[in-house]
Amino acid sequence: MGLGTTIAAPLAAADRQAPRPALPPLRADLKLIADMIPAGSRVLDIGCGDGALLDHLSRTKRVDGRGMELSQEGVNACVRHGLSVIQGDVDNDLDPYPDAAFDYVVLSQTLQATRHPKKVLESLARIGRHAIVSFPNFGHWHVRLDLLLHGRMPYNPMLAYTWYDTPNIHLCTIRDFIGLAAKLGLVIEQSLILDRSGQPWRLAAESRAANWLGEQGIFVLSKSGR
Amino acid sequence: MICSNVLGGCLGTSGPMDINPATNEPWGLNFPVITIGDMVNVQRRLIDHLGIDSLFCVIGGSMGGMQVLQWAKAYPERVFAAVPIATAARHSAQNIAFNEVGRQAIMADPDWCGGDYLRQGRSPERGLAVARMAAHITYLSQQALHRKFGRNLQDRAKITYGFEADFQVESYLRHQGTSFVERFDANAYLYITRAMDYFDLAADHGGRLAEAFRGTRTRYCAISFTSDWLFPTAESRAIIHALNAVAANVSFVEIETDKGHDAFLLDEPEFLRTLGGFIDGCATLRGFVWA
Numbered sequence: 001m002g003l004g005t006t007i008a009a010p011l012a013a014a015d016r017q018a019p020r021p022a023l024p025p026l027r028a029d030l031k032l033i034a035d036m037i038p039a040g041s042r043v044l045d046i047g048c049g050d051g052a053l054l055d056h057l058s059r060t061k062r063v064d065g066r067g068m069e070l071s072q073e074g075v076n077a078c079v080r081h082g083l084s085v086i087q088g089d090v091d092n093d094l095d096p097y098p099d100a101a102f103d104y105v106v107l108s109q110t111l112q113a114t115r116h117p118k119k120v121l122e123s124l125a126r127i128g129r130h131a132i133v134s135f136p137n138f139g140h141w142h143v144r145l146d147l148l149l150h151g152r153m154p155y156n157p158m159l160a161y162t163w164y165d166t167p168n169i170h171l172c173t174i175r176d177f178i179g180l181a182a183k184l185g186l187v188i189e190q191s192l193i194l195d196r197s198g199q200p201w202r203l204a205a206e207s208r209a210a211n212w213l214g215e216q217g218i219f220v221l222s223k224s225g226r
Numbered sequence: 227m228i229c230s231n232v233l234g235g236c237l238g239t240s241g242p243m244d245i246n247p248a249t250n251e252p253w254g255l256n257f258p259v260i261t262i263g264d265m266v267n268v269q270r271r272l273i274d275h276l277g278i279d280s281l282f283c284v285i286g287g288s289m290g291g292m293q294v295l296q297w298a299k300a301y302p303e304r305v306f307a308a309v310p311i312a313t314a315a316r317h318s319a320q321n322i323a324f325n326e327v328g329r330q331a332i333m334a335d336p337d338w339c340g341g342d343y344l345r346q347g348r349s350p351e352r353g354l355a356v357a358r359m360a361a362h363i364t365y366l367s368q369q370a371l372h373r374k375f376g377r378n379l380q381d382r383a384k385i386t387y388g389f390e391a392d393f394q395v396e397s398y399l400r401h402q403g404t405s406f407v408e409r410f411d412a413n414a415y416l417y418i419t420r421a422m423d424y425f426d427l428a429a430d431h432g433g434r435l436a437e438a439f440r441g442t443r444t445r446y447c448a449i450s451f452t453s454d455w456l457f458p459t460a461e462s463r464a465i466i467h468a469l470n471a472v473a474a475n476v477s478f479v480e481i482e483t484d485k486g487h488d489a490f491l492l493d494e495p496e497f498l499r500t501l502g503g504f505i506d507g508c509a510t511l512r513g514f515v516w517a
Contacts, residue, residue, distance in 0.1 A: 041237075068391045071482060073355075079447065079500050082507020086466055086478035093467070101473040105440075 026056050028198025029216060033106060033132055036190065036220055037061065041103035044068065046090050046126065047110035051078035058083070066102075068093060091115045094123040101127045108134045109216075113167040118180060125186055125223050134218040137193075139173030139211040157196070158215050174211045181221055189219040228281075230272055232289075233265045234418050243344065243411045255341035256294065260417060262289070262425045270304075280304045282512060283505060285499040287311035287490035292425050298446070299427060299438045301501075303394070307445045307508040309501065312454050312490045314461035315435050315468070317427035325419040326363055328357030332412045333369060335393065341413055354412040355403030362402045367453035367486035371395060385425035435464065436471035445511075447477040447504040449490075456487040476490070477504060 023038040026034065030053045037043060039061040047069030051074075057063040067085035069075045078085035086093075090107065091114050105128030107120070112135050114120045124131035136158045137143075143154040153163040156166050161168060172180070174193070181188055191205035193214035205217060234257070241256035249256075273281065284305050291313025298308045317325075318447045318517030332338055335353025339346050363371075375395040379385065382392065391397040431437035446469055450462040459480050469476045482495045483489045489497065 063371055066475065072482065075479050076481075076496060078501050078509075079479050080503030082503055084475050084477045084509060085446065086470075086476055088466075088478075090256060093470075096467040096470040098471060174373075 004217075014176065024052070026052055027056070028193060029134055029218060030056070030108065032106060032192055032194070032198070032200065032218060034060070036132060036218075037104050037106075039062065039063070043100070043104045043106065044097075044102045045106045045108075046124075047086060047107060048078065048083075049074050051083045051085060051155060052107065053108070054078070054083050054085070055081065058212055090120055092114060094120070094127060097123075097127040099126055100129050102129070104128055104130050106132045107133070108218075109136065111135045114170060116185070116189075117170045117172075119219075121180065121186070123129045125184070125221055127223060130189065131186075131221045132218065133177075133221065134216055135172065135177065136216050137174045137211065138171040140215055141212045143213045145210075174205060174214055174217045176221065177217065178206060181219070183191055185224050186221040187224045188219055189222055192218040195220065228269075228273065228276070230269055231365045232418065234260045234414060234421060236414040237409070237501075239268060241411065242341075242413035242417055254344060254413060257413070257417060257426075258441045261299065262292045262296050262420050263419055265421065266293050266300060269293070269297070270301060273304075280306060281305040282500040282514075283309060285309040285311070286313070287499075288313055288487065289386075289422050291457075292422065292427075295427050296425075297439075298442065298444050302442050305444045306512060307447070307450065307505070309447045309504065310462070311449045312451055312457045312462075312487055314457050315438075315465050317340060317422050317424075318461070319326040322423045324360065324456075325423055327360050328419060329416050330468065331360065332415060338412060339378060341416075343412070349407075350412045351404075351407045354407050354410065354415060355400075357412075358406040358410075358413060359403040362399060364456045365486055365488045367455065367484055369453060369484040369485055370488075373484065374398075386410075431506055439469055439474055440472050442469075442472065442474050445475045445477075445508055447501070448478070449478075449501065450480045450488070451485070451489040451494075452480060452482050453484045453495075454487040454489065459486035 004072065034053060037057060042064045043057060044122045045185060048069050050055055051067060052091040054067050056123045058065050066086040068077055068091055069078065069085055072087060075087045076084050090110060104192055107124060111133055142156055146152055146154040193201045193203045193205060193210045194216045195201055196215050201213055208213050233239050234241050235358035236243045237249055242253045242367040244253055245254060246253045281304055284294045284297045289308040293313055294308050298305050332350055332353040335350035336355055337348040339348055343349055378394040380391050380394045380397040385392050387496055394403065427438045428435040448462045450459040450463055462478060466476055466478045478502050481494060483494055485492055
């Protein structure tokens with residue numbers, strides 16, 4: 001309530017940031033995701049980090065964008081930047097959203113760090129008419145070789161954590177992911193298999209080659225019959 | 227920028243200290259009990275009077291945050307952006323309890339005279355000071371109090387084994403109490419705390435807070451502070467969940483600080499930067515030109 005307490009002086013004009021300084025160029029996989037989203041869509045970006053994708057989409061495609069981010073620094077950076085972002089946890093904070101609240105719900109490089117990936121995937125398909133999910137492929141030949149030849153947990157630029165302090169508690173292969181989507185009755189509308197530099201291979205997601213060669217996969221999913 | 231005094235207060239807008247035109251005497255307890263909704267209606271009349279159709283941004287902390295939420299619910303088409311800070315959509319049982327302690331302190335003061343102290347030329351200063359002391363503790367945090375005062379003694383080398391203000395924190399609180407009395411009216415304190423107690427934005431909607439916001443086109447930015455135990459982050463999160471349930475445009479930040487509820491009145495750089503960013507973003511959307 002603070003009845004009658006003195007109020008601190010506002011920030012001097014020089015301390016305020018000019019609105020929307022440009023962010024660095026988009027990461028390759030985020031650029032591909034951005035290309036999948038039509039102009040003017042309603043978008044929820046979950047695990048939006050510093051807001052790079054949302055910022056790009058709002059600048060170039062006039063989307064009505066929202067974000068959710070776990071880290072406080074990320075959220076504050078986004079809001080400072082004029083983006084609509086809430087502090088939240090994908091495992092716990094998706095339930096309040098109504099069905100089909102968004103045209104696209106994006107979950108990039110986060111599914112493997114969730115506690116309940118199956119429930120999260122269901123929620124994404126419920127609150128978005130389309131869900132775009134990207135994740136590192138644990139079936140990549142490098143990962144398989146690490147285990148087969150060296151007997152060590154994989155450690156590479158895509159999975160740059162030691163086994164004992166990784167946030168990635170639910171890693172999966174491209175084939176695993178396709179299996180879960182099928183189990184949940186989700187339709188794969190589009191898929192991209194990316195190499196290390198984030199460039200797409202021309203491979204069908206269901207192919208053996210995709211599961212050996214892809215460093216990450218990007219999938220657009222929707223509920224069947226929508 | 228419009229900043230009006232609150233209905234029921236004693237520093238401008240009508241309150242129990244003012245003269246009742248029917249009797250030519252102070253209203254005292256004959257002043258009607260008022261609500262947050264009444265406060266907002268008075269503000270709405272003010273902007274009508276000023277000829278302002280819609281507000282770019284309604285900002286407030288604590289009880290002011292309740293007014294922000296009330297504005298957004300009652301006059302959605304007149305609020306482009308709303309920033310409820312360190313607040314809640316309904317007053318919690320704990321907060322009602324603290325308010326009740328304050329009111330009982332005032333009413334237990336013999337100088338309160340059943341609320342008639344102005345006519346009788348008296349002033350319930352001790353009761354009001356105690357009310358303020360109790361409330362002031364709730365604006366701070368355990369860490370902030372300890373950082374500021376620890377167990378330091380006030381103007382003495384040793385404890386006195388008596389009931390003087392041995393500790394600096396006691397002296398500080400007594401000062402907070404007595405200086406508040408100089409600027410605040412005891413009956414106004416009763417009315418304003420009661421207005422907060424009665425606030426429950428979901429009450430008109432069968433307890434479903436989301437319904438209070440259905441169809442809203444206002445952009446929201448809720449802000450809470452980690453060490454605020456009067457309006458803890460969970461209260462802001464409840465507002466956010468309700469807004470998400472109607473797919474409203476929301477931002478939410480929790481600011482790390484040990485300064486407790488008071489943080490919203492203090493120079494917290496991260497808080498001010500975030501708020502500035504939100505307002506700038508809204509200004510761009512609204513088509514304001516950045517000079």
